[in-house]
Structures are given as structure tokens and as C-alpha cells.
Amino acid sequence: MAAQTTLPPASADTPPDRPAIPARRARGEHHEVRLFSGLGQLALAVWAVIVIVPILWTFLAAFKNTGEIFSSPWTLPAELRWENFGRAWTKAHVGRYFLNSVFVVSCSTFGTMLLGSMAAYVLARYKFRGNRAIYYLFVSGLAFPVFLALVPLFFVVRNLGLLDTHTGVILVYIAYSLPFTIFFLAAFFRTLPNSVAEAGMIDGCSHTRLFFQVMLPMAKPGLISVAIFNIIGQWAQYQLPLVLLSNAKDKWVLTQGIADISVNAGYEADWSGLFAALTIAILPMILVYAIFQRQIQSGLTSGAVK
């Protein structure tokens, strides 16, 4: 391998019709491939361990008691203490936080997809004055950091009487998800064929029916990608609920709930409860990921791939 790497770069351009070098190279090549994939395999395996072990370790610790967590952090739990999960679910309110997250993200993703696809469709396929201006207004939102708006946003939501309500959080999530959703879906709607839309119009389809019954089903692959992108993004939100729900603990979402439990676990020395809470937060994601792995990977990377 070393001999190969020190070859002058120009050798890549030399014609291969010089007999001496390729012969020597063939043997080196074989050796190099084996060494390279050997080291590579090792690196890959090590990284897989680095990814898996912290998560697995959390799952195991969720069944231990505090004494075991301190004395033998690397062993299997002596017995399966399911009560840790019961304590996390009810006493630490992980159950409520979890359901709050499910409720908020269901509503906000539905709203984002509905409003985002409506706006994207109109902006992509109808000519009218101000079309470009509105489109760029939405897309410019991609360039702004949310933290610039944080203070005024807090007061806008408060003045509307929506502070510490799920409605407020849902509306804010939708508003901040619109730029990417519209940017992505407008590009998608532009690629749909005109002929189908025209046929629909000739058949006497109204604009609204055309959208919901013809165009939306045709845009399904794009819609799924963006929906996954939004679900994962909104599920992971931490800063917005922290600001918008700070005084209503019964309305908290999972991320802020878990962060809060981790602070309290120090005071109450209930580490096993915290591990159980973490497990409850992570396990469903593994299940969802296992089922929709392909769609999730393409959905999340869709924004970056040309």
C-alpha cells in the first residue's frame, strides 16, 4: 500500500502500455485491496460498536437499580425491574410527554403538509401577479436562524393568547416548516405533466378538485419525503417548546420532558428512572426506523440531493 501511495501523481496519466509497471502493480494491487478492506472492515465495525453500545447500555441500565448502576455499569441487570418503567411513565410523566409529542407532531405535520402543498401547488402551477414575490418570501425563510426571531416570536404568541397552549406550538411549527416544504414541493409540482391537469379541466373538474383528487395523488412520493422530514424535525424540536410552553408542565413535549427529568434525576438520585425514561423515548424510534428505514433515509437526505 505504501508503495502505491508514494507513486508520483503523474503516473495516473501514463499510458498502460509499458509492460514493467502493470506487472508489478498487479501483485501490489491484490495485497493492497486486502489490507485496505481489512482496515476498512475494522473501522466500520468499531464505528458500529460506538453507535450501538451507548444505546444498548441505556436499555440495560433501565432494568437496574441505582446501586447496580454504580457498582456494575457494564454487567447485565440482576433482575428485570419493570417497575422502573412504571415509575418513569407515571411519576416522571414520560407517558404524558410522549402523548403530547404524538398529538402536537400529528397535528403540525398534517397542517404543514396541507398548507404547504396548497401553497406550493398554486405557486408552482399558476401564473399571477406577485407569484414570484410570495415564493421568494417563503424560500428566504430557509436562510434565517430561528434564534433571530425567538424574542419577538414569544411576544407574538403571548399577545395572541396562545402561550402555553398546544395550538400555539402547532401553529408555530407549521409556520417554520413552510419554507422547506414549499421549496421542495413547488419543485416537485413543476415536474408533473400538464396533460393530466388539462384533461381534468376539460372534464369539468374544479381547481380544488383537480388539486385534491388528481395532483396530490400524483405527488405522493414527494409528499412522503417531505412528511418524514417534517415529522422527524418537529419531533426533535427542543428550543421552540422550551420557550412557548415553559409554564405549562402538563403540556410539555418529550424532548423538554426528558431534559427536565435528567436535571431532577440528580436531585432525587433516581438514575434508573432516567434510564427507563430514555429507553421509552428511544425504543419507539428504533421500531419506526426499522419499519420505514428506506423512506426515512431518502426523506431526510432528499433536501440535499440534487
Place this chain on the structure above:
Amino acid sequence: MRHGKYPFVIGFLFAPVTLYVVFVIAPYAQAFQISMTNWRGLSAPQWVGFDNYRRLLDDGRFWQAVQHHGVLLLALPLITIAIALFFAFLLNVGGRSVGGQRQGVRGAKFYRVVFFFPQVLAVAIIAVLFQMVYRPNESGLINGVLMKIGLDPVLFLIRPNLALWSIIAVLVWQAVGFYVVLFSAGMASIPGEIYEAAEMDGASKVMLFFRVTLPLLWDTLQVAWVYLGIAAFDAFAIVAVLSVDSGGPDGATTVLAVEIYRNAFVYSKYGYASAMGVALFFLTLTFAALTLRLTKRESVEY
């Protein structure tokens, strides 16, 4: 013109535009305005011009945060992209070629699925997870082992010069899988004949990587750098949850987002926090413009 187009267009745009203007555009516009006042939430705001910005220049915490963004901006993309590129190359073209078709190493599919998983988890959850991993006593994942074999525990989050790097490590841990998948998609679109031709000319694996894969992947790399750069300017959830005292010890890990949050919602210094927000905005903008400028080069057509 088609019949009834305008009522339809207006009907479809009304709700999204209203929502967007009320919750996004209006706050952004107001942020610039509030940053020029000494508003603390109780009395009416007073116009103070650029006073907040002048104070920003003398604020040690602010410069500490900016410096950390600088470190994040270099370290996060460099480390993440280097690791992800290496893995993506192994997974896509690392193995031998079978019937002219480039193959990844064995288990490529498994690795791709495992590596990507942290991307699905919320950063706040990951931060709590790594609080446990980094615990400074025998209950921590890492220190539990170190102390078992008789070594001193490493104070990952407590030693000021180690804390930021411990946080960067977690960000890399989460990000690598995403970029492996992203780069894999880019590598898949490079035609196999190019590799074949290069190999026939006697190019080694290492040369294949540097002379074929890397140049043809340039656009994707640029996207990755911009994405990671934007992540480096945020970092709120990870610093707020994982670090000692949200940005500690003694500001050793603080970032602008955390300082904005603290000034606004703990100290009620809304004007000052908004000035920091504006500073963050211009930093982000400068970064994006610079990246696009500096990395611009002839793209290779294939």
C-alpha cells in the same frame, strides 16, 4: 384565462401566507427593531440606537461564544466529512469488483442502517444519553471502564478545555450516518466505467478515492459543508442540555443560541438578546456567502 382562477389562488394562499407572515416574517422584522431598544418587557421600550451592539463588543461571553462557533465551524464539518467520506467510500467502492460492477465491503447494508440511526433521535434526547455516557464517576459508560482497570476518571464535561470537544464528539456521533448516506447517493451516480478506466491505468484504491471520487463528489461535499456549518451556528439543544450549567463550565462551551436564550428568558434583557440574534444572523449569512464563494469551481460533467 381559466374560469375562477383568482378566488382559487387566493383561497389556497390565504392560510399559509397569513400564518407565515404572523409567526415568521413579523418576528424577524421586529428582531432588528427590538435590538435597538433597551426593552426589558415591563415598561415601554426606549430607543437606544446601537448601544446594545456596542455592549456586545465588550461582552466576554459573547466573544467566547463566537470563538466556539469558530471551532465548531472548522472541527464539525472537517471531522464529520472525513469520517463519512471514508465510510461511504468503503461501503460503495471499497470491495472488489464483480463482473465489472463496483461492490462495497461485506455488510455494507447493515452498516448503513446502523450508522444512520442516531439521525432519527432528537438532539435533546441524545444529549441526555451522553450525560450518562460521560458521567464523571463509576456510573458513567466510559469512566466505569476506566476506573475498573484502575485509571483515573476523565472529567469530560467538567474540564474546561475538554468540554467543548466532548460536545463536538457527540455531534459527530450523530451526524456521520447522515453524511454516509448522502455521500453514498452521490457516489452511486458516478458511472462505474470511470473507476474501471482508472483501475486499468493502474490507479490504487487510495488514488481512486482522491482522483476520481473526491472531484466528482465536489457538489455534494459543498452541500454537506453548508449543512454542517449551519448546524455549527445552532447547537442550542446539545449545549443547553449536555454541558454543565448550559454552556459551562464558566462559559467554556457556550454558543450564541444559549446566550440569546439566557439573556431573553432568564434575565429578561430582550433588547440585548435581540442584538445577539442579529449578530448571529449576520455571522450565518457571512458563512454561507463565503462558503459558496470559496468552494465555487468548475463542476465536472459526467
